[in-house]
Amino acid sequence: AVVVLRLGHRPGRDERMTTHVGLTARALGADRVLLPDNAGQSLETVADITDRFGGPFEVELTDSPYGVVRGWDGVVVHLTMYGERVQDVEADIRSAHFETGKPLLIVVGAEKVPFDVYEEADWNVGVTNQPHSEVASLAVFLDRLFEGRELECEWEDAEKRVFPTETGKRVESVSEE
Numbered sequence: 001a002v003v004v005l006r007l008g009h010r011p012g013r014d015e016r017m018t019t020h021v022g023l024t025a026r027a028l029g030a031d032r033v034l035l036p037d038n039a040g041q042s043l044e045t046v047a048d049i050t051d052r053f054g055g056p057f058e059v060e061l062t063d064s065p066y067g068v069v070r071g072w073d074g075v076v077v078h079l080t081m082y083g084e085r086v087q088d089v090e091a092d093i094r095s096a097h098f099e100t101g102k103p104l105l106i107v108v109g110a111e112k113v114p115f116d117v118y119e120e121a122d123w124n125v126g127v128t129n130q131p132h133s134e135v136a137s138l139a140v141f142l143d144r145l146f147e148g149r150e151l152e153c154e155w156e157d158a159e160k161r162v163f164p165t166e167t168g169k170r171v172e173s174v175s176e177e
């Protein structure tokens, strides 16, 4: 399993970013996102999108995000501008996850991330060493991890399906059999 953990959430100010971490995790192939327990509004939005556009995908709140990192029985990747270059470590991370079947936890921050997380992580990974965004770094990292296969995902139990078109919008309701 690939699980994304969002560390830190300032209610109001971070609502869209936290929601977008969840939506990006879902769209780009992660199995689950864990959000801080004050991010209930973001959880609702991500759950609602999953109901409408399909899964499988899980969104959960955790009252102990740092406990999740410390107790993770598997591989921990922390995305940070200070980390090693993604292009240098992606192959090792893929082996550590896919070849062993160990679950992969991908940690992204909001504000300053405590140093403990840098120490607990098996890899601190930078998507460039420039400051940008948790949503952008998560998207690029997932695409590198899955080597593009996430773009072929099939969605189950969707109410709606979007058909790609050159112009305009084509959305159809999926009839239940």
Ligand code: SAM
Pocket: 078, 079, 080, 081, 082, 107, 108, 109, 110, 111, 112, 113, 125, 126, 127, 128, 129, 130, 131, 132, 133, 134, 135, 137
């Ligand atoms: N200086 C802050 C710190 O302590 O890491 C950056 C906060 S940044 C607004 C929020 C999150 O975006 C970070 O915790 C990290 O997960 C992600 N992020 C920002 N730039 C990144 C980069 N170049 N590579 C990987 N992740 C990045």
